[in-house]
Amino acid sequence: MGNDKARSRFFLSALLITSLLLITLDLRGNLPSEGLRKVSAKVSSPFQTLFNSIYRPVSTFTGDVFSLGRTRSKISNLQKENAALKEELSRKNAITNEVKDLKSVIDLAGAGRYKIVPARIIAVGSAASFSRTIQLDVGSADGIKKDMSIIAGGGLVARILSVSEHSSIALLMDDETFKVGVRLESSGTLGVVSGTGGSDLELILLDSTSDLRVGQRVVARGSSNSQPFLPGVPVGVITEVNQTAGALTKSAVVKPFVDLNRISVVAVIVSKSKNDPRDALLPPSPKPIPTPTVTIFVTPTPVPSPSNSDVKQ
Amino acid sequence: MLAGLILTLQEVVVSRIAFPFANPSIFLIFVISWAFLEDQWLAALQGFLAGFILDISPLSVGIVGHWAFVLAAISYGVSELGVQLRGSRKSPLTLTVVVTAGIFFTLIFFVVSGSLINSNQGYGFMQTVPGVVFWSLVFTPLISPLIIVVKRAADGVGKSLE
Numbered sequence: 001m002g003n004d005k006a007r008s009r010f011f012l013s014a015l016l017i018t019s020l021l022l023i024t025l026d027l028r029g030n031l032p033s034e035g036l037r038k039v040s041a042k043v044s045s046p047f048q049t050l051f052n053s054i055y056r057p058v059s060t061f062t063g064d065v066f067s068l069g070r071t072r073s074k075i076s077n078l079q080k081e082n083a084a085l086k087e088e089l090s091r092k093n094a095i096t097n098e099v100k101d102l103k104s105v106i107d108l109a110g111a112g113r114y115k116i117v118p119a120r121i122i123a124v125g126s127a128a129s130f131s132r133t134i135q136l137d138v139g140s141a142d143g144i145k146k147d148m149s150i151i152a153g154g155g156l157v158a159r160i161l162s163v164s165e166h167s168s169i170a171l172l173m174d175d176e177t178f179k180v181g182v183r184l185e186s187s188g189t190l191g192v193v194s195g196t197g198g199s200d201l202e203l204i205l206l207d208s209t210s211d212l213r214v215g216q217r218v219v220a221r222g223s224s225n226s227q228p229f230l231p232g233v234p235v236g237v238i239t240e241v242n243q244t245a246g247a248l249t250k251s252a253v254v255k256p257f258v259d260l261n262r263i264s265v266v267a268v269i270v271s272k273s274k275n276d277p278r279d280a281l282l283p284p285s286p287k288p289i290p291t292p293t294v295t296i297f298v299t300p301t302p303v304p305s306p307s308n309s310d311v312k313q
Numbered sequence: 314m315l316a317g318l319i320l321t322l323q324e325v326v327v328s329r330i331a332f333p334f335a336n337p338s339i340f341l342i343f344v345i346s347w348a349f350l351e352d353q354w355l356a357a358l359q360g361f362l363a364g365f366i367l368d369i370s371p372l373s374v375g376i377v378g379h380w381a382f383v384l385a386a387i388s389y390g391v392s393e394l395g396v397q398l399r400g401s402r403k404s405p406l407t408l409t410v411v412v413t414a415g416i417f418f419t420l421i422f423f424v425v426s427g428s429l430i431n432s433n434q435g436y437g438f439m440q441t442v443p444g445v446v447f448w449s450l451v452f453t454p455l456i457s458p459l460i461i462v463v464k465r466a467a468d469g470v471g472k473s474l475e
Contacts, residue, residue, distance in 0.1 A: 004354075008352075008353035012386070016385060018378075022381065023377070023430055025378075027376060033369070033377045037373070040371055044370075
C-alpha cells in the first residue's frame with residue numbers, strides 16, 4: 001500500500017515535470033505547438049463533422065430554448081415600440097385628417113365669402129339622449145351666437161343650439177328635430193329637408209308637380225335675416241324618390257354631402273357675404289359614366305340543299 | 314480516446330449552445346469524475362493525457378503543457394479523495410459534490426498557475442468560474458450514471474485484456 005502510494009507520487013512527479021518541460025519548451029518556442037494543433041485538428045476533424053451533422057438539426061431548437069428569455073424580452077420591447085409607433089401614427093393620421101377637413105371647410109367658406117370661426121368637436125351627444133348634438137370648443141367669446149350655421153368641407157352640418165363663453169352646443173342635421181328650407185339645384189324648386197335620426201335625410205317638396213330625380217343636389221334656401229341658415233350652402237344629393245300617386249307633396253331621400261359620423265373639424269359661419277352664391281358652392285357634378293353599347297351582327301347559316309348524290313341513295 | 318471524443322462533443326455541441334452565465338464543461342466533468350473513480354497513478358496519467366489533448370486542441374490558444382500540468386495534479390488529488398471515500402465513491406451525490414469542487418479548484422489552479430507562467434488566460438477566464446461550477450452542479454448528477462457505466466465497461470475490457 002505504502003509502496004503503491006510512493007510509486008503513484010513518483011509517477012505524478014514525473015508527469016508534472018513533463019508538463020513543466022512542455023511548458024518551458026513552448027514558452028521558449030522550441031515546441032512545435034502549431035504543428036501539434038494541426039495534427040490534432042486533422043485527427044478530430046472527422047469526429048467534429050460527425051457530431052456536427054448530428055447536432056445541426058437540433059441546434060436551432062436548443063438555441064431557441066436557451067435564448068427564450070432574451071427573445072421574450074426582445075418581443076416585449078418590440079411590442080412596446082410598436083404600440084408607441086402605432087399611437088404616433090394614429091395621432092399623425094388624426095392631425096392629417098383634421099388639416100384636410102380644415103382645408104376643405106376653409107375652401108368652402110372662401111368660395112361663399114363667409115367669415116368663419118373654425119371649431120373642433122369636443123363631445124358628441126350621448127346615444128342615450130336620442131339627440132344628435134355636438135359640443136364645439138368655441139363660444140360667445142369667439143363671436144358665436146345661437147342659430148348660426150355650421151359647415152364642414154362638404155356643406156351644411158348643424159346649427160348652434162346654445163352658446164356658453166368658451167363652448168357651444170349644436171344640433172346635427174340628421175337629428176329628427178332638425179329642419180332646413182332647401183332649394184333644388186338649377187330648378188329652384190323649394191322644399192324642406194329634415195333629419196330622420198339615421199344617416200339619410202328626408203326631403204319634402206312643397207309642389208307635388210315638380211320634377212324630382214335621383215342625383216339632383218340640394219342647397220339651403222336661406223332663412224330670413226340668414227338665421228339660422230344661409231342661402232347656397234350645400235346640403236346633400238337625392239338618392240331615392242318616393243312616388244305616391246295622388247299625394248299632395250313629393251318626398252325623397254337625401255344623402256348629406258358631409259358624413260356626420262366622421263367629422264372632427266367644422267366652421268361656424270359668423271357673417272355672410274352680401275350676394276347669394278346660388279349653386280356656386282356645390283361640388284362639381286359627377287360626370288356620367290358612358291354605358292358601352294354592344295352590337296351583335298348575326299349572319300344566318302345557309303340551309304344545306306340536297307345534292308345529286310343524296311338523291312341517288 | 315474517450316477524452317478526445319468528449320472534447321470534440323464539448324467543442325462541437327455544448328460550447329455552441331448559449332447557456333446562461335457560462336458554458337458547462339462536460340469535458341472537465343468527465344475527466345474529474347473518471348479520476349475520482351480511478352486509482353491515483355492511473356488518474357494522474359489520464360488527467361495528464363486529457364490535459365495534453367486540451368492543450369493541443371485546435372481551438373486552444375494557451376501554452377502547451379499547462380492543462381496537462383493542472384489536470385494531472387487535480388486528477389491525482391481527486392483520485393486520492395476517491396480512494397479515501399471508497400465506500401460512497403459511486404454515489405451520484407458524492408460524485409456531484411467532489412466533481413463540482415474539483416472543477417472549482419481546477420479553474421482556480423489554472424488561473425493561478427497561468428499567472429505564474431505568464432499566460433494570458435487570467436481575469437476573463439476567472440469570470441466564467443461561477444457559471445462553470447453552477448452548470449457542473451446541474452450536469453454532474455445527470456451524466457454521472459453514464460460515466461459510472463462507461464467506467465465499469467472500461468474496467469471490464471481492461472481486466473479481460475489482462
